[in-house]
Amino acid sequence: MLTTTDVVKDFQGHRALNKVSIRVPKGSIFGLLGPNGAGKTTLIRIINQITAPDTGSVSFDGKPLQRDDIFRIGYLPEERGLYKKMKVGEQALYLARLKGLSNAEAKKRLKYWFDKFEIGSWWNRKVEELSKGMQQKVQFITTVLHEPELLIFDEPFSGFDPINVNLLKNEILELRENRATIIFSTHNMSSVEELCDHICLINNAETLLEGEVSQVRNKFSSDIISIGFEGDPEKIRSGLNKRFEILEIKENGIGKEARIKLPGGATSNELIAELLQHTEIHSYNEVLPSMNDIFIQVVESASGKNTQKS
Amino acid sequence: MSKISLIVQREYLTRVRKKSFIIMSIVGPLLFAALLVLPALLANMEDKEIKQIAVIDESMILTSYNTGKAESTIPETEYLKFITLEDVELESLQENFASTGYYAVLFIPENVITSERALLYSDKQPSLDVSSHISNAMEQQLENMKLVAHDIENLDQILAEVATDIKVSSIKWTRDGEAKKSSTGLVMGIGYVSGLLIYMFIFLYGSMVMRGVIEEKTSRIVEVIVSSVRPFQLMMGKIIGVGLVGLTQFMIWVVFTGVLVVGASTVFGTTLQQQAPMEQVSGNELFSQDKNVQGAVEDFSEGEAFMADIFGAFESVEPGKIIIAFLFFFLFGYMLYSSLFAVVGSAVDNETETQQFMLPITLPLILGIILMANVMQNPDGPLAFWFSIFPLTSPILMMVRMPFEVPLWEILLSGGLLILTILGTVWVAGKIYRTGILMYGKKVNYKELWKWLNYKN
Numbered sequence: 217m218l219t220t221t222d223v224v225k226d227f228q229g230h231r232a233l234n235k236v237s238i239r240v241p242k243g244s245i246f247g248l249l250g251p252n253g254a255g256k257t258t259l260i261r262i263i264n265q266i267t268a269p270d271t272g273s274v275s276f277d278g279k280p281l282q283r284d285d286i287f288r289i290g291y292l293p294e295e296r297g298l299y300k301k302m303k304v305g306e307q308a309l310y311l312a313r314l315k316g317l318s319n320a321e322a323k324k325r326l327k328y329w330f331d332k333f334e335i336g337s338w339w340n341r342k343v344e345e346l347s348k349g350m351q352q353k354v355q356f357i358t359t360v361l362h363e364p365e366l367l368i369f370d371e372p373f374s375g376f377d378p379i380n381v382n383l384l385k386n387e388i389l390e391l392r393e394n395r396a397t398i399i400f401s402t403h404n405m406s407s408v409e410e411l412c413d414h415i416c417l418i419n420n421a422e423t424l425l426e427g428e429v430s431q432v433r434n435k436f437s438s439d440i441i442s443i444g445f446e447g448d449p450e451k452i453r454s455g456l457n458k459r460f461e462i463l464e465i466k467e468n469g470i471g472k473e474a475r476i477k478l479p480g481g482a483t484s485n486e487l488i489a490e491l492l493q494h495t496e497i498h499s500y501n502e503v504l505p506s507m508n509d510i511f512i513q514v515v516e517s518a519s520g521k522n523t524q525k526s
Numbered sequence: 527m528s529k530i531s532l533i534v535q536r537e538y539l540t541r542v543r544k545k546s547f548i549i550m551s552i553v554g555p556l557l558f559a560a561l562l563v564l565p566a567l568l569a570n571m572e573d574k575e576i577k578q579i580a581v582i583d584e585s586m587i588l589t590s591y592n593t594g595k596a597e598s599t600i601p602e603t604e605y606l607k608f609i610t611l612e613d614v615e616l617e618s619l620q621e622n623f624a625s626t627g628y629y630a631v632l633f634i635p636e637n638v639i640t641s642e643r644a645l646l647y648s649d650k651q652p653s654l655d656v657s658s659h660i661s662n663a664m665e666q667q668l669e670n671m672k673l674v675a676h677d678i679e680n681l682d683q684i685l686a687e688v689a690t691d692i693k694v695s696s697i698k699w700t701r702d703g704e705a706k707k708s709s710t711g712l713v714m715g716i717g718y719v720s721g722l723l724i725y726m727f728i729f730l731y732g733s734m735v736m737r738g739v740i741e742e743k744t745s746r747i748v749e750v751i752v753s754s755v756r757p758f759q760l761m762m763g764k765i766i767g768v769g770l771v772g773l774t775q776f777m778i779w780v781v782f783t784g785v786l787v788v789g790a791s792t793v794f795g796t797t798l799q800q801q802a803p804m805e806q807v808s809g810n811e812l813f814s815q816d817k818n819v820q821g822a823v824e825d826f827s828e829g830e831a832f833m834a835d836i837f838g839a840f841e842s843v844e845p846g847k848i849i850i851a852f853l854f855f856f857l858f859g860y861m862l863y864s865s866l867f868a869v870v871g872s873a874v875d876n877e878t879e880t881q882q883f884m885l886p887i888t889l890p891l892i893l894g895i896i897l898m899a900n901v902m903q904n905p906d907g908p909l910a911f912w913f914s915i916f917p918l919t920s921p922i923l924m925m926v927r928m929p930f931e932v933p934l935w936e937i938l939l940s941g942g943l944l945i946l947t948i949l950g951t952v953w954v955a956g957k958i959y960r961t962g963i964l965m966y967g968k969k970v971n972y973k974e975l976w977k978w979l980n981y982k983n
Contacts, residue, residue, distance in 0.1 A: 228977050264753045266964070291753040295966065297746030302540060310536055314529060314754035358750070 217242040217397045218263065218366060223272035225258055232258040234421040235272070240366075240399055240414065245392055247412035247429075248401035249507075251515055254418045256401040257294060260370050263399075264291050276366070287316040290364035294371040294401075296355055298343045305339035308358050315362040322361070329357045349377045356384065360391065367391060369400035373407060385411065405508040415507070419515050433504040436513070439478040441487060444471050444499035455494040460487060471498060529755045530763045537738065537767025542774060551775060555782035562783075563790045577629035577656065580619065581610045584636045588667060600632075600663040606656065608632075616647070623649055632660060639668060714902050717926040720852050721898055723776075724859050724921050725891060731772040731860060732867040732887075736880065738764050739871025739963070748963045757960035762952075765864045769857065776856075851928050854941060859921025862948050863887060865955040872962030873970045882971075894922035905930040915940050917947035954979060 218240040225233040233255045240246040250256050261267045263274060265286060274281040276288075299307055305326065312322035330336045333353050343351060352375070360367065369388075373381050388398055388411060402408065408415060408429070415432060417425035425432060440463065445452070449465045452474060456462065459482060463475040478487060484500070491497060505513075541547055581598045583589045588599045589610055598608040609628075611619075619631055630648035638644060644664060646652055673681060739761075742748040751760055870883040897919065901910040905927045914924040914932075920940045924932070961978035968974070 227981070261964075266749070266752050266757075286754060289753070291750070293746075293749040293753070295746045295749050295964075297750070299540075299741075299747055300745055310532070311750065311754070313532055314751065355750075 217244075218274070218276055218399075220259070220263070220269075220274045221272055223259065223262060223269045223274065225255075225262065225267070225269050231421050233262075233269070236418065236421070236423050237272075238416045238423070238426060240397060242397055243392065243395050244397060244413040245388065245411050246397070246399045247408045247415040248399055248418065249403075249405075249408065249415055249511060250401075250418035255421045256418055257370060259418070260291075260293075260368055260399070260401065263368065264289060287362065288365045290315075290359045290362065290367045292355060292359040292367075292369045292372055294374065298351055298354065300344040301342060303340055303342055304335075304346065304354055307343060308354060308361070311358040312361045317362050325361050325363075326357070329361065333357065348375070349380055352376050352380050353383075356380075356387065360387070363396075365396060367396055367398045369398070371402055372400055373402060373404050381407075405506065405511055408507045417511065417514055419518050424514050424518055425510075429507070432510065433507070436505045436510045437502060438505060439480075440503040441476050441478055441484065442499075442501045442503050443474045443476065443491065443497060445474060445491070445495045445497050446472070447495040449474070451494045452491070457490055460490065475503065530759050530766070533755065533760060533763025534767040534770065537764050538770050541734075541768065541771045547771070547775065551778045551782070554775070554779045555786055558779065558783045559786035559790060562787055576605050576607060578607045578609060578627065579656070579660075580614075580626070580628045580631045581608050581634070582614060582616060582619075582631065583610060583634045585634050585638045587638065587671065588634055588664065599667060600660060603659070606659060620647070623647075630656070634664075638664075639672075642668075713929040716848065716929045717902060717905075718898065720848075720925040720928070721894070721922045724852075724856050724925055725895055727772055727776065727856060728860050728863045728891060728921070731768050732863045734771075735765055735768050735864040736867040736871035737877065738768065739868050739959075740874065740877055740880075743872070743963055743966075744876060752960075752963070757963060758956040761865070761868050761956060761959050765861065765868065768864065769860055772860065773857075848928055851937065852925060855921040855925050855944075858941075858944050858948060862917065862921070862944065862951055863891070865948070865952045869955045869958050869962070869975070872959040873965075873975060875966060879970075890918035891922070894919040897923060898926050901926045905932075911936070915943060917944045920944055957981070 218238075220236060220238050222235045222237055223233050224231070224235055236255070236259060238246075238248075238259075248256050248259070258267070262269050263281070265281065265283065276282075276285045302310075308326050309319070309322050312326065313319065317325070327336075330339065335350070335353060338346065338350065338354075343354070346354070359369075367388075369384075372384055376384060385407065388400070392398060400411075412429050414428055415425070416423060427435075449467070449472060452465070453462060456476075459479055461477040461479070463477055465472065465474045467473075476487065478484070484502075488497065488500065581588075581600070583596075583598065589596050590599050591597070596610040596612050598610045600608050602608055616631070616633055619626065619628075623631070630646050630652050633645040633647060635641060635643065635645070644660070646657060646660065673685075678684065742751070742760075748760075755763075866887050870880050870887070873883060874880050894913070897909065897913055900907075901914070901923050904910060910923065910927055913919045914927050915936070917940075921944065924937065924940045928937075958975055958978045961981050962970075962975075965978075
């Protein structure tokens with residue numbers, strides 16, 4: 217759907233993006249991750265044609281990005297707001313028409329969305345009379361109203377209250393059902409696990425990590441196995457071959473769980489065979505690192521490298 | 527293009543529907559009309575109050591006994607009466623001045639001829655009209671007395687022959703040898719008013735553009751908008767939209783002021799005509815082209831003669847040309863400055879930070895206003911020429927020169943330079959603007975602006 221190839225953007229004195237290439241598959245939810253100042257917003261602005269890359273290219277739907285493509289993109293920036301003195305309906309209509317909708321079409325669609333969010337009575341109220349949460353709903357509507365094929369949400373959950381975060385998540389999933397492609401940048405790693413199919417991690421203007429979420433997590437798998445079992449934990453402690461390192465054994469209301477590190481070269485089957493001699497196994501799971509752990513690990517090791525270099 | 531027109535529409539409609547716009551539309555003309563009509567009305571009202579002035583004349587020079595009792599020789603007017611008091615001490619008057627009902631007490635000392643001094647006592651500041659009426663009358667009478675003392679024969683006749691009152695009527699020769707009446711006063715008036723209006727318009731609506739940009743920045747809507755339109759379109763849409771608001775306001779003012787003035791003069795017509803002679807004096811000095819104007823004043827109502835004078839003179843300054851030039855400099859002067867105002871708005875986070883960038887904008891504007899007087903005095907001098915060509919001051923100063931027959935090539939040069947400068951400033955402004963509007967929380971200085979200007983896209 218959208219690819220960027222070796223995008224470079226320099227601002228006087230520092231490089232905001234250094235040969236960043238991403239590939240956003242059609243119909244996927246793409247997470248753009250990275251610490252503050254990594255260059256996410258700059259990349260998003262390039263995709264929205266607010267700024268242009270110094271070198272490199274962006275292609276949209278297989279063709280180089282064109283001016284008219286902005287009608288097919290919906291953008292909810294991190295720095296977002298509305299004209300405070302304008303009426304809600306008028307404002308939504310104005311923003312929709314700037315996105316190329318006709319007056320009649322925009323009105324029809326606004327009616328649908330206002331009904332859906334049950335905010336029809338706000339039409340003639342001024343924005344400054346609305347609470348922040350109410351404004352967020354209006355902002356969301358104006359972003360999706362022209363039914364864009366590509367939606368870009370920059371830090372969508374920052375500043376949204378929990379109810380609206382939930383609403384937004386559901387809407388994002390629904391939009392994907394309707395074959396829209398979604399890019400969103402966020403710090404909120406749990407939402408990444410929940411929503412994203414693909415991710416790209418940017419740090420210090422460079423891509424550190426890119427790919428499908430499941431692949432990424434597998435790649436960072438730390439070979440830790442979680443086992444649910446029945447029986448005496450001591451038996452495992454004393455009986456298990458010393459090759460396998462027991463990290464911890466927990467007991468709680470649900471059952472007993474042991475975390476065991478699989479050493480290099482050992483397979484799951486070997487561990488299971490070993491364990492079966494001492495206990496009864498209920499479940500066997502590979503513990504995948506959370507996106508949060510991966511994020512911290514990757515960024516820290518990258519900045520470690522940087523400090524060593526300098 | 528349709529995007530710009532959408533933006534123009536929004537900028538225009540939101541402003542025109544504001545209460546402040548509607549209030550300004552009503553209050554503005556009332557103010558203008560008041561400025562035109564009130565002074566006449568007020569002067570009229572003030573005159574109606576009869577002022578009695580007690581005169582204590584120790585010199586006895588300005589007192590006559592023609593009617594048997596002491597009367598001051600200072601001529602009375604309709605509303606100014608003089609009562610000569612004999613055998614009254616100044617001190618006793620001072621003690622119970624409030625109960626006497628006098629407006630003032632004029633004390634003429636014995637040695638008035640040598641000291642050339644009289645005293646006017648009052649419990650308030652006597653008006654300038656009153657004191658100048660008294661001093662004029664006294665001067666004239668004392669001068670006469672001194673002349674009489676020289677014992678010249680046929681003095682009255684000589685004086686009558688000597689009396690001169692010159693009125694200079696300027697007649698302009700046009701190229702085709704026609705002689706046209708012209709009026710320096712009216713010409714200066716037109717130049718002054720149009721220059722001042724352009725100055726006002728630039729300041730009022732230029733800063734409105736600036737506030738609009740700041741509003742978009744602080745409400746954080748700007749990034750949403752520039753994901754739909756180019757920053758340049760947004761800037762131009764705003765400038766054009768606000769410009770149209772200004773033009774609308776201006777038109778409303780012109781029409782409304784006209785209606786009010788005409789209405790007021792019909793309603794207060796009679797009182798205004800009574801008052802007219804005083805105005806006519808100054809009017810004659812400025813506008814009379816006709817030696818028989820005095821006669822005309824007697825024959826026609828004064829108002830008609832006055833209007834005829836204005837129209838006669840107005841034709842001489844080619845109203846069509848002036849109106850076109852006015853609209854041109856009005857709009858393009860605004861364009862030039864509003865793009866600069868837009869830059870300032872884009873560079874700051876709130877209105878209090880605008881100060882440091884305002885100076886280079888306000889300086890040439892204020893220079894224009896300061897130079898107006900010089901240009902009017904010498905509309906063809908080098909100062910007038912250069913500053914009416916220089917684009918930052920030309921919108922004001924060319925309009926001041928305009929009614930004085932400026933050579934066409936100078937107008938074209940000034941207008942052409944203005945347009946070129948606008949293209950340049952709008953280009954530069956657009957580049958700084960598109961970086962500035964997305965920049966938050968940064969202390970911006972001129973060096974920073976220069977950097978933004980050099981950013982690629």
